[in-house]
Amino acid sequence: MNKVKVSVVVPVYKVEKYLERCVNSIIKQSLSELEIILVDDGSPDNCGIMCDSFADKDNRIKVVHKANGGLSSARNAGLKIATGEYIGFVDSDDDIETDMYEKMYNAALKYKVDFVMCDYQRINSNRTNFNKTLDIDSGFYDKEKIRSDIFPALIMGSNIDYGPLLSVCLCLYKRQFLTDNSITFANDVKWSEDNLFSAIVGYKCNSFYYLKTEYLYHYYSNPGTITTSYRAGAWNVYCKMNEYLHNFFDQISDYDFSEQLKIHMIYYACNCLGMASKLSEEDALYEMNMILNSQELKTAFKNLHLSDISIKLRFQLYLMKHKKTKVLYKIYNKKG
Structure with missing residues (x-):
């Protein structure tokens, strides 16, 4: 053979x-x-x-x-x-x-x-x-x-x-x-x-x-x-992935990946906020609040400096950082 x-x-x-x-x-x-x-x-x-x-x-x-x-x-x-x-x-x-x-x-x-x-x-x-x-x-x-x-x-x-x-x-x-x-x-x-x-x-x-x-x-x-379905519990899964990435890349001394790890967490926060916004308003606001108030997202925003993003995205990140849940809910549903 x-x-x-x-x-x-x-x-x-x-x-x-x-x-x-x-x-x-x-x-x-x-x-x-x-x-x-x-x-x-x-x-x-x-x-x-x-x-x-x-x-x-x-x-x-x-x-x-x-x-x-x-x-x-x-x-x-x-x-x-x-x-x-x-x-x-x-x-x-x-x-x-x-x-x-x-x-x-x-x-x-x-x-x-x-x-x-x-x-x-x-x-x-x-x-x-x-x-x-x-x-x-x-x-x-x-x-x-x-x-x-x-x-x-x-x-x-x-x-x-x-x-x-x-x-x-x-x-x-x-x-x-x-x-x-x-x-x-x-x-x-x-x-x-x-x-x-x-x-x-x-x-x-x-x-x-x-x-x-x-x-x-x-x-x-x-x-x-x-890839096209709502995923309950996705935020917890993505936080676990970010934790695995930290466990690996925080030990590395020959290249600084710290900024990328923060951006990684913010990317998935945007992803999960979008998914949550499609729920009923009460459930959406609850889940979006949970994400926006998480320690993982708070840590990601700390000392983060982004220059390669659009004005629209910069505004969205401002709303996320300052926990403007209802405004974000309306924006995501307007997009939909």
């Missing part, structure tokens, strides 16, 4: 409608030396049965059935049994180009890097699509270039938005690199877990290669999926 070049981990939960499309795109990869790990994360529908059916038809497919634990837990379950030289992740409501892993694997071998990153095509529910690329150079990044070009927005950019390293689905990681550095997902960070994982990868790696304008991954904006 040929050695496994790439292990593809696919967490599966309540995606009956999209699962076959996803799995078929991986089965049809031009790089055939794959193992495909389908992790049924306690899905209450027929997804578990579908996974077993796929495995019966293709001996490269492994299925893990587990109690529901969320995306991080499911990815970790896949990582635990992966045997491939490299590791890729695909979300079960998305799909990929036929030559995605061949291109990425070849680049990983050629440039001897810790991971390879590509671009993606976003496909909306009305089937319009557009290509997404990053505002960074294509090609090879050594440690010096990572430090100069990636570190300034590794966790979060000064414009209060994600930096260049985010989605794990756009990357192919050397398994030995992840193992040597004990890099896994935090099981209790259920959403936006890529932010934590990718920040640590970005700091620990010695090199990576960016396949700019290779739109190999297809990200679908599917209604009702994690």
